Amino acid sequence: MESIKLTPGKWRGLKILADDEGKFRMMAIDQRGSLKKALAKALGISPEEVTDEDIVKAKIMITKVLSPYASAVLTDPIYGFPYTFEYIPRDVGILLAYEKTGYEKAQGGRKTALLSDWSGEKIKRSGANAIKLLLYYRPDGDPEVVKYQQDIVRKVGEEARKYDIPFLLEPVGYEIEEPAKDSLEYAQRKPQIVIETVKEFTKEEYGVDVLKLEFPADLKYTEEFAGGEFDGKERDVAYDLYEVEDICEELDDTATIPWVLLSAGVGIEEFLLNVEIAVAHGASGFLAGRAIWKDAVPFYPDLDKMEKWLATEGVDNFARLYEVSDEATPYYKHKKFKSFANIDLEGKGTDWYKNY
Amino acid sequence: MESIKLTPGKWRGLKILADDEGKFRMMAIDQRGSLKKALAKALGISPEEVTDEDIVKAKIMITKVLSPYASAVLTDPIYGFPYTFEYIPRDVGILLAYEKTGYEKAQGGRKTALLSDWSGEKIKRSGANAIKLLLYYRPDGDPEVVKYQQDIVRKVGEEARKYDIPFLLEPVGYEIEEPAKDSLEYAQRKPQIVIETVKEFTKEEYGVDVLKLEFPADLKYTEEFAGGEFDGKERDVAYDLYEVEDICEELDDTATIPWVLLSAGVGIEEFLLNVEIAVAHGASGFLAGRAIWKDAVPFYPDLDKMEKWLATEGVDNFARLYEVSDEATPYYKHKKFKSFANIDLEGKGTDWYKNY
Numbered sequence: 093m094e095s096i097k098l099t100p101g102k103w104r105g106l107k108i109l110a111d112d113e114g115k116f117r118m119m120a121i122d123q124r125g126s127l128k129k130a131l132a133k134a135l136g137i138s139p140e141e142v143t144d145e146d147i148v149k150a151k152i153m154i155t156k157v158l159s160p161y162a163s164a165v166l167t168d169p170i171y172g173f174p175y176t177f178e179y180i181p182r183d184v185g186i187l188l189a190y191e192k193t194g195y196e197k198a199q200g201g202r203k204t205a206l207l208s209d210w211s212g213e214k215i216k217r218s219g220a221n222a223i224k225l226l227l228y229y230r231p232d233g234d235p236e237v238v239k240y241q242q243d244i245v246r247k248v249g250e251e252a253r254k255y256d257i258p259f260l261l262e263p264v265g266y267e268i269e270e271p272a273k274d275s276l277e278y279a280q281r282k283p284q285i286v287i288e289t290v291k292e293f294t295k296e297e298y299g300v301d302v303l304k305l306e307f308p309a310d311l312k313y314t315e316e317f318a319g320g321e322f323d324g325k326e327r328d329v330a331y332d333l334y335e336v337e338d339i340c341e342e343l344d345d346t347a348t349i350p351w352v353l354l355s356a357g358v359g360i361e362e363f364l365l366n367v368e369i370a371v372a373h374g375a376s377g378f379l380a381g382r383a384i385w386k387d388a389v390p391f392y393p394d395l396d397k398m399e400k401w402l403a404t405e406g407v408d409n410f411a412r413l414y415e416v417s418d419e420a421t422p423y424y425k426h427k428k429f430k431s432f433a434n435i436d437l438e439g440k441g442t443d444w445y446k447n448y
Numbered sequence: 449m450e451s452i453k454l455t456p457g458k459w460r461g462l463k464i465l466a467d468d469e470g471k472f473r474m475m476a477i478d479q480r481g482s483l484k485k486a487l488a489k490a491l492g493i494s495p496e497e498v499t500d501e502d503i504v505k506a507k508i509m510i511t512k513v514l515s516p517y518a519s520a521v522l523t524d525p526i527y528g529f530p531y532t533f534e535y536i537p538r539d540v541g542i543l544l545a546y547e548k549t550g551y552e553k554a555q556g557g558r559k560t561a562l563l564s565d566w567s568g569e570k571i572k573r574s575g576a577n578a579i580k581l582l583l584y585y586r587p588d589g590d591p592e593v594v595k596y597q598q599d600i601v602r603k604v605g606e607e608a609r610k611y612d613i614p615f616l617l618e619p620v621g622y623e624i625e626e627p628a629k630d631s632l633e634y635a636q637r638k639p640q641i642v643i644e645t646v647k648e649f650t651k652e653e654y655g656v657d658v659l660k661l662e663f664p665a666d667l668k669y670t671e672e673f674a675g676g677e678f679d680g681k682e683r684d685v686a687y688d689l690y691e692v693e694d695i696c697e698e699l700d701d702t703a704t705i706p707w708v709l710l711s712a713g714v715g716i717e718e719f720l721l722n723v724e725i726a727v728a729h730g731a732s733g734f735l736a737g738r739a740i741w742k743d744a745v746p747f748y749p750d751l752d753k754m755e756k757w758l759a760t761e762g763v764d765n766f767a768r769l770y771e772v773s774d775e776a777t778p779y780y781k782h783k784k785f786k787s788f789a790n791i792d793l794e795g796k797g798t799d800w801y802k803n804y
Contacts, residue, residue, distance in 0.1 A: 100533060104575035107538045144798050169801035174793050177456060182463045183539035209802040216572070217612045218804065219460035256573045437530050442500050445525035446565040448574065 096429050097438035099448075101256025102301060105221045106423055108185040109258065109302070111163035114422025114432075116302070116352045116377030117414060118185075119162040121154050122172060122224070123381060124193035126357065127389070134392040147171040150392055154385050155179050157402040161410040166224055166379060168193075169210055173218070187222040187260060187379075188215045190248060200234020201268050204244055212251030222258040223248060224304070229263040231288035242292070249299025260379075262304035262354060263289045279313035279330040282306070283339040287346055294348045302423070303351040304379050307366040308343045309336045322362045337369060344374030350426040352376055355383035360409050364416050371420040378417060384409045452785050453794035455804075457612025458657060461577045462779055464541040465614065465658070467519035470778025470788075472658070472708045472733030473770060474541075475518040477510050478528060478580070479737060480549035482713065483745070490748040503527040506748055510741050511535050513758040517766040522580055522735060524549075525566055529574070543578040543616060543735075544571045546604060556590020557624050560600055568607030578614040579604060580660070585619040587644035598648070605655025616735075618660035618710060619645045635669035635686040638662070639695040643702055650704045658779070659707040660735050663722040664699045665692045678718045693725060700730030706782040708732055711739030716765050720772050727776040734773060740765045 098106075110116050124147070131146050132139040148171050155176040159165045164185030167173050173188060180186055190210065195202035204227050215223050225248050229241055245261060252259035265285040267278050286308035293300050311317050313330035320326045331339075343351075353370045355363045355378070363383035371377070385406050391397040424432040439447050454462075466472050480503070487502050488495040504527050511532040515521045520541030523529050529544060536542055546566065551558035560583050571579050581604050585597055601617060608615035621641040623634050642664035649656050667673050669686035676682045687695075699707075709726045711719045711734070719739035727733070741762050747753040780788040795803050 100529070101573055101575040104533065104542075110538075112538065148798075170798050173456070174796050174798075174800035177460065178788075178791075178793070182466075182468065186460075207801065214801065214804055217457055219457040219612070256575070432534075435534075437534070440530050442504075442526050442530075444530035445563065445570065448570055 095434050095436040098435055099256050099438050101216075102258050103435065103437070105185075105258040106301065108221045109164040109187065109260075110377070110423050114376075114424050115163070115417060115420040116350075116379065116423065117161075117163045117410075117417065118166060118187070118352065118377065118379040119158055119164075119384060119410075120166040120354070120379055120381030121151055121158075121176075121385070122166050122168040122189040124168060124171065126382070127151075130386065130389040131392055134390045144171060146392070148175045149395065150389065150398070152176050152179065153395055153398050154388065154402060154406075157399060158385060158406055158410065159184055161407060163377075164221065166381075169207065169215075169218075173220075185221040186219070187224045188218065188220040190215065190223055190225045191227070195228050198234075198237055198240075201230055201237040202228035202266060203237060203240055204228055206244065206248070212248060212255050212257070216255035216257045220257075222260050222302075223252050224260045224262060226262045226264060228266055229289050230265060230268060230285060231292060232285070233268060242298075245293060245298045245300070249297070252301070253299050258301040259299055260302045260304055261293055261298070261300045262379075263293060264306060264354075264356070265289065274310075274312075276313060276328040276330055279310040279327075282310055283308045283342075287339075287343050290343060290346045290351070294346070300349060302376075303347060303349060304354050305343070305351050306354060306356055307370065308339050311336070311362055311365060322359055333369075337373065340369055340373035340375075347374070349428055350376040350421070350423045353378045353380070355380040357382045357386070359383065360412070364412055367413060368416040371417050374421055374426075376423050376426060377420045378413060380413065384413070451790050451792040454791055455612050455794050457572075458608075458614050459791065459793070461541075461614040462657065464577045465520040465543065465616075466733070466779050470732075470780050471519070471773060471776040472706075472735065472779070473517075473519045473766075473773065474522060474543070474708065474733065474735040475514055475520075475740060475766075476522040476710070476735055476737030477507055477514075477532070477741070478522050478524040478543075478545040480524060480527065482738070483507075486742065486745040487748055490746045500527060502748070504531050505751065506745065506754070508532050508535065509751055509754050510744065510758060510762075513755060514741060514762055514766065515540055517763060519733075520577065522737075525563070525571075525574075529576075541577040542575070543580045544574065544576040546571065546579055546581045547583070551584050554590075554593055554596075557586055557593040558584035558622060559593060559596055560584055562600065562604070568604060568611050568613070572611035572613045576613075578616050578658075579608050580616045580618060582618045582620060584622055585645050586621060586624060586641060587648060588641070589624060598654075601649060601654050601656070605653070608657070609655050614657040615655055616658045616660055617649055617654070617656040618735075619649060620662060620710075620712070621645065630666075630668075632669060632684040632686055635666040635683075638666055639664045639698075643695075643699050646699060646702045646707070650702070656705060658732075659703060659705060660710050661699070661707050662710060662712055663726065664695050667692070667718055667721060678715055689725075693729065696725055696729035696731075703730070705784055706732040706777070706779045709734045709736070711736035713738045713742070715739065716768070720768055723769060724772040727773050730777055730782075732779050732782060733776045734769060736769065740769070
């Protein structure tokens with residue numbers, strides 16, 4: 093059996109992003125737009141009135157209390173990293189976001205922009221362990237937009253290769269016209285959107301190492317939960333849980349690289365079930381943000397109360413996520429690698445340093 | 449009080465090299481020449497007959513068994529890193545050697561060469577957390593050699609700054625002509641050599657972040673141990689332990705950056721005492737190699753016996769080193785930084801990422 097070759101920066105990076113078991117138990121606190129909105133609500137003001145200081149203070153509090161429980165923390169280079177990286181323990185990895193928040197609304201869909209004056213080179217230099225890119229993506233969208241988005245991924249993949257650092261891609265689907273994402277139509281379309289996206293970005297030319305994926309279905313539209321179990325709202329039925337499991341299985345068959353689940357702002361109960369189903373079908377863990385900490389934000393600006401909530405309920409959310417992700421596939425057992433023993437250093441030998 | 453500014457790569461690197469307490473408990477397994485000699489002795493052959501495979505096998509065994517006990521591991525990029533980095537746990541830092549083994553014997557002393565086809569850029573790219581440079585140095589040596597050696601340190605310091613990675617310098621004194629290092633004359637001279645060297649390389653222009661230093665005296669020449677307590681050989685007396693403590697105190701007064709102790713092939717009992725005295729006078733820990741593992745080498749090529757020795761006596765050596773270094777000064781409490789709260793990110797602000 094031929095071994096899979098990895099460069100040291102990528103390999104060491106993956107090892108650090110994962111925990112001792114090789115499972116990704118990561119926290120996201122790189123939110124900008126959505127955190128601003130939540131803080132505005134807490135303060136009873138408009139998002140424009142939320143100050144940089146508000147965002148920074150909230151990020152410091154969340155990072156300080158919860159990062160010790162994560163295998164790695166994803167943050168942003170504006171309000172996050174420069175203020176919070178000193179609170180991230182030495183054995184917790186760091187991922188840094190590359191994209192500008194939000195998107196440009198082009199005629200045929202959403203276009204992602206990289207943050208200007210920021211780069212893969214800077215992310216590597218800063219001591220971070222991975223580059224993360226959020227990408228709005230509809231595989232069936234306008235060809236010009238599709239190509240535009242693919243080109244960005246390719247560019248970031250090249251940088252990640254050049255600086256030998258893992259590249260985590262987070263493709264997020266969206267509804268091009270109405271109706272909104274929370275609709276029967278979108279719920280029915282979602283599996284295909286996620287799976288087709290996986291098919292595209294696992295091609296080697298993109299240089300993606302880990303995919304951060306949406307759950308490929310919407311549990312709120314399952315026969316079992318359409319009664320409003322998660323948020324009190326009744327919905328139509330798109331599929332049942334057995335079908336959802338089949339969808340996850342298909343996703344995993346398609347994913348030729350390790351994948352983790354994102355929480356996309358859903359509540360903790362729904363996310364726990366998402367994770368449980370996903371890891372039963374090959375996911376290597378989670379990279380979750382709001383599902384863990386969002387209920388702390390309404391306490392802002394009372395930092396004491398925020399801290400209390402995070403140190404109790406927030407930590408409990410994390411603990412429950414560890415439990416339900418117990419069956420996650422360690423990255424080195426993913427079918428790409430098969431086993432730890434099957435991974436080898438690219439160019440291994442006493443002349444490795446010359447050719448690296 | 450004005451805070452001390454650190455860039456993120458340097459800061460994160462220091463944090464990872466140290467343990468949770470901020471103390472450096474590091475292991476060196478970057479030996480090349482000296483390990484070759486020891487393996488030759490074990491095999492009853494000449495050093496030239498020792499194969500690359502022998503060196504690699506010994507390094508794998510030592511790294512595999514002992515690196516989990518270290519806060520960080522120093523290795524070399526030829527026989528070490530490409531074969532052993534997979535055995536270094538995710539929460540143990542990695543330092544990589546930049547220099548070619550040995551030295552060029554110039555007329556006025558020893559000249560260091562950097563390993564060709566190797567660089568600070570590659571060290572950073574590989575995912576390592578620090579650059580290490582061993583430098584033969586006599587502050588009172590031939591001016592041309594002194595300048596040559598200083599230039600190398602400056603060059604490496606610039607690379608470390610450029611790639612934002614800690615730079616650990618290991619200056620090692622030597623006797624230019626006869627007599628050898630193990631002599632009364634050298635023992636008397638040693639304090640000044642070490643202290644003058646510290647004075648030079650703590651200048652900001654060199655960009656050194658941590659010094660790896662020889663113990664600034666020779667305990668075998670103290671009144672208390674000249675009777676042959678460490679190796680059965682009687683020696684003349686150069687100083688007593690009180691004077692040695694004063695020498696350490698003077699060294700620490702001179703060191704404007706954190707420093708750790710190297711073991712230079714002395715036995716574990718002598719090294720334990722070195723560390724105990726050094727940390728009582730400001731040292732931030734140790735970076736020790738042979739003192740920990742050298743007694744495993746004579747078992748080679750019996751890898752089972754080597755492993756048994758390392759997992760018992762080797763681990764015990766490590767445990768004893770932790771004990772005697774309990775009073776080590778955490779890097780962030782070194783007078784350079786004063787306290788953790790006094791360190792701040794260089795260029796901190798929401799525009800940090802633009803200017804970094």
